[in-house]
Amino acid sequence: MRHSPRYIVEDPEWVKDLVRGNPWATIVSPAAAGLVGSHYPVILDPAASGGEIVLVSHVGRPDDELHELGEHEVLVVIQGPHAYISPSVYGNGENVPTWDHLTAHLYGVPEVLSDEENYAMLSALTEHFEAGRDGGRSLSQDEEGARRLAKGTRGFRLRVTRFEARAKLSQNKPPEVMARIAEDLEARYPLLAAAIRAEIPA
Numbered sequence: 001m002r003h004s005p006r007y008i009v010e011d012p013e014w015v016k017d018l019v020r021g022n023p024w025a026t027i028v029s030p031a032a033a034g035l036v037g038s039h040y041p042v043i044l045d046p047a048a049s050g051g052e053i054v055l056v057s058h059v060g061r062p063d064d065e066l067h068e069l070g071e072h073e074v075l076v077v078i079q080g081p082h083a084y085i086s087p088s089v090y091g092n093g094e095n096v097p098t099w100d101h102l103t104a105h106l107y108g109v110p111e112v113l114s115d116e117e118n119y120a121m122l123s124a125l126t127e128h129f130e131a132g133r134d135g136g137r138s139l140s141q142d143e144e145g146a147r148r149l150a151k152g153t154r155g156f157r158l159r160v161t162r163f164e165a166r167a168k169l170s171q172n173k174p175p176e177v178m179a180r181i182a183e184d185l186e187a188r189y190p191l192l193a194a195a196i197r198a199e200i201p202a
Helices: 012-021 115-130 139-150 175-185 190-199
Strands: 024-031 034-041 054-060 074-085 098-108 153-159 162-168
Touching: 012 074, 012 098, 012 162, 024 054, 034 054, 054 115, 074 190, 098 153, 098 190, 115 139, 115 153, 175 190
Parallel strands: none
Antiparallel strands: 024 034, 024 074, 054 153, 074 098, 098 162
């Protein structure tokens, strides 16, 4: 990502929060045949401790072979709230639009899970997204069928060795302009509006 010091985020806890709120990730691998990209849900490994960022997920076969999973570093892109910012909101005569966003690029070499570890991960993934739903489901309700389908997936654990995170929230604008931008976004992009308001100097 572009190196703009005012937008850089170095806090791993901020990155974890971004993952929690935006689990649909893009996975990119520099495979021998060229770049390979896929989209899958990711969650934070509940077994991880300390400030370490560890993701768990899966890919469908044969995506594991296309990505050469476990053989080299991959990039996982977490895209948070984002939106076009119209200069019509600025109110100061400036006419250059921009795009505000919360984004993280996570890097690491995936550890391929065993079949049993993969099933446990898929169970945890399902329980994570079923949590809080009325009549939430669990793989244990049809374990035989779930295990059969799990054979078509390959689970992995990614210990993030480095990351690049950006919170571009119009911090280069005066506080009153940031407030107007947040107000303009409130109805359509409330999470982004809240993030901008949090950056307005007191």
